Amino acid sequence: MPNNSIAVLRLESGPSRAKLYMEHIMIDVATQEIVDPLKQMYTELGAAQSFIDSISVEKDKGLKVNLIIDHRIAKWLEYGTDEHWISAVHAPMLQFTFRKTSTWFASTASDTGDVFTGFEVHHPGFAGYQVIPMMMDRLTENYSKKLIEKTNKWLQESKMR
Amino acid sequence: MSSPNYGDSGLQIKIPIEIIPETKGIRKKIKEVQGREKARTGKTDDDLRKLIDSLGIDIDFGDVGSPYHPVYGRSKLTGTQNIFQGGIAPIVKSQFYQSGGDYPVPQGGGSPYTNPYMSSLGPMAQAQVPGGGVGAPIQKGRLYGRMANNMNSHVSAYWGNRLNVNSPVQAASQAGAGWLEKAAGGIPGAMAQGAGILKNPLMSVASRVGMLGPIGASAAAAVIAGVAAMEAYKVIVKEMTKKGSVADKTFRNVISTRYEALRTRELQQRHLVGFGAGSQLITTTNAGTTSPRNAYNTYEVFNRDQAEIEEKFRIRNGSGYE
Numbered sequence: 046m047p048n049n050s051i052a053v054l055r056l057e058s059g060p061s062r063a064k065l066y067m068e069h070i071m072i073d074v075a076t077q078e079i080v081d082p083l084k085q086m087y088t089e090l091g092a093a094q095s096f097i098d099s100i101s102v103e104k105d106k107g108l109k110v111n112l113i114i115d116h117r118i119a120k121w122l123e124y125g126t127d128e129h130w131i132s133a134v135h136a137p138m139l140q141f142t143f144r145k146t147s148t149w150f151a152s153t154a155s156d157t158g159d160v161f162t163g164f165e166v167h168h169p170g171f172a173g174y175q176v177i178p179m180m181m182d183r184l185t186e187n188y189s190k191k192l193i194e195k196t197n198k199w200l201q202e203s204k205m206r
Numbered sequence: 207m208s209s210p211n212y213g214d215s216g217l218q219i220k221i222p223i224e225i226i227p228e229t230k231g232i233r234k235k236i237k238e239v240q241g242r243e244k245a246r247t248g249k250t251d252d253d254l255r256k257l258i259d260s261l262g263i264d265i266d267f268g269d270v271g272s273p274y275h276p277v278y279g280r281s282k283l284t285g286t287q288n289i290f291q292g293g294i295a296p297i298v299k300s301q302f303y304q305s306g307g308d309y310p311v312p313q314g315g316g317s318p319y320t321n322p323y324m325s326s327l328g329p330m331a332q333a334q335v336p337g338g339g340v341g342a343p344i345q346k347g348r349l350y351g352r353m354a355n356n357m358n359s360h361v362s363a364y365w366g367n368r369l370n371v372n373s374p375v376q377a378a379s380q381a382g383a384g385w386l387e388k389a390a391g392g393i394p395g396a397m398a399q400g401a402g403i404l405k406n407p408l409m410s411v412a413s414r415v416g417m418l419g420p421i422g423a424s425a426a427a428a429v430i431a432g433v434a435a436m437e438a439y440k441v442i443v444k445e446m447t448k449k450g451s452v453a454d455k456t457f458r459n460v461i462s463t464r465y466e467a468l469r470t471r472e473l474q475q476r477h478l479v480g481f482g483a484g485s486q487l488i489t490t491t492n493a494g495t496t497s498p499r500n501a502y503n504t505y506e507v508f509n510r511d512q513a514e515i516e517e518k519f520r521i522r523n524g525s526g527y528e
Contacts, residue, residue: 112222117217
């Protein structure tokens, strides 16, 4: 908190001071308490790095933050897809990689599991990671607890000054 | 065989997370709890509840264990619903009476009305009434049996355990919870006389319900008038004895006149004109010893001005310290 802001805040009442302080620290706390655990969870699940990097929080009006996963297929990865066909649109051939744990890995020619095909590929559908419904209750609770704890501490300190 | 678009901005996830201030949360919580309580108890019609409370009697709308129980179940007072849809009918006053202005008094033993729900409550017992006759049994569902049957609804109000059929006087006092005594001005004789009409306990119940309005209203009015009179008396006495009131001022004037009589005519004239400054009586002890500080009759001055001072000023802290 900048010093000049504290000087201004000291003139305000306790609740409004707490609100302003919370607005100030919200993003940090949310990053610490929501974004980082989510990223860790997605990493453990094996999500792509671009997907993990796209998780962030942004400030909204008042005491509101938005959790953003800004990825092209974020909803598909999170909530799953129906079965569908995949075809090459931006390139002459499709390229994808089988993991070593896949049963199809042994059938690939390359050691890395890379496959190139000109055919359409059938995707069987995906249940989605479903991380958000699984984690969000606990994360938001931790977030609010931490926020309140920090704010109370700051209020006590600022009162003593 | 067309593939869907490979992702776009519409596929990003945005989840709002908001911290709600405590007061908002509490208010919401209270509403939530109230709503839950309302749903549980079914107390949706306050008027009916007030009516039942004013009667001072138990009205049970059915078995507590029943899944269709309107009080503990899930129903609302939404009119003439069938019991099996979870509703109860409103108590309509006109339906207490038959077409000829009589009360719905079933004659004899068993109920002439058949209702599967009511019949499941068990056989209706014969009740012996002092006076020789065989009164209608008081059972669950009996009083409003006709109404319930007509409306194809479950209203099984009954007078329950609190009505002793064998003792109408006791029954009146118990079931009415003392309303008859109040109405009769607390005279037991009048109450017993009133209970004389209670040969048929069922009729008595019906008649009491029918008469409750005017009697209750007049009794309440009498009580209120009495209370009001008592309060007015207290207020008047208090006002008269209050400092600065008319009576108090009169009293002070009398005393002042007596003091005035002790003064010389010259001093009395000075008082009338308004030069009262040097007119204070100097009182001494019998021995004649007094200090100048105690010699002035400040008593009169103090008392004369005290009422006015108290009216004009309040206690205030002028010390500069709190």
